Amino acid sequence: GAITAGAHMGMRSLLSYQRGEEAAADRAAINYLNATGQSAKGMVETFRRLQNETMFVARHVDPYAVSHPMPADRIAIIEPLARASPHYGKTDPPALDARHQLARAKLAGFLDRADAITRRYPPSDTSLPARYARTIQMFRFGDRTRAAAMADDLIRSQPGNPYFHEIKGQILLETGQPAAALPSLRRAVSLAPNAGLIRIMLGHALVASGNNAALDEAIRELRLALQREPEAGDGYRQLAIAYGRKNDRGQADLASAQAAYYSGDLQTARGLARRAQGSLPTGSPGWLIAEDIYNQRPRRN
Structure with a gap:
């Protein structure tokens, strides 16, 4: 007791x-x-x-x-x-509210079921957020060629919106057209240089394009992205592929170890980290990162 x-x-x-x-x-x-x-x-x-x-x-x-x-x-x-705040009765600026509505539409488009998206954004709703949500809905559940055309319509409505270029690039990338996705993703990155996840998608498209001349650009973009998104496993996976195609075994194994680590597979991460150390100069930054991963131990409940 x-x-x-x-x-x-x-x-x-x-x-x-x-x-x-x-x-x-x-x-x-x-x-x-x-x-x-x-x-x-x-x-x-x-x-x-x-x-x-x-x-x-x-x-x-x-x-x-x-x-x-x-x-x-x-x-x-x-x-x-x-x-007590002097701002209590203040309303949000129209531009901020518009951004918020687009963010809500993006979340609904990627997370909700098709029927839920239609209920929230029926065809009678011709607003920009509704069209954005329906573009993503078409990409996820419908005709992806039509979704690309709908993305073009969004871009014509708001050419300076990086997320409209992003969705166009994503549609092309995920329909097996990585080279065609590059202009849209490069434009998205130029409009939103601090958006690490868009840079990762650009790096992915550069790697998937199969053009070995683009590998250095892919590595540069992925490394910049991972400074912003240091736990993005997919970024490390794409980085590993890029280094592997350049025959840089040490960096490829290190990136693979980081991808496994941030995906929760500690056993694989430790094995890859130890292997990476065999190819990296002892005491170099990459070697030390691999050592940190290798020294991790599973958490006990």
């Missing part, structure tokens, strides 16, 4: 700490919104909606046995702070 009580108290202490961290994060969010001149009204409304959705369940929940403060408690803390 004493042992069980001690464990119970320890867990409650941990949960109390986590609730404190969440409450601090809520207050920090208010501060960040104030500092950037944005309203926290949406944050308050989100927690109020969450409170309504959990109203009946919350009556049976021990508030001291959860990792997050109850929605009512969070509202009690943040609503006075939000209402």
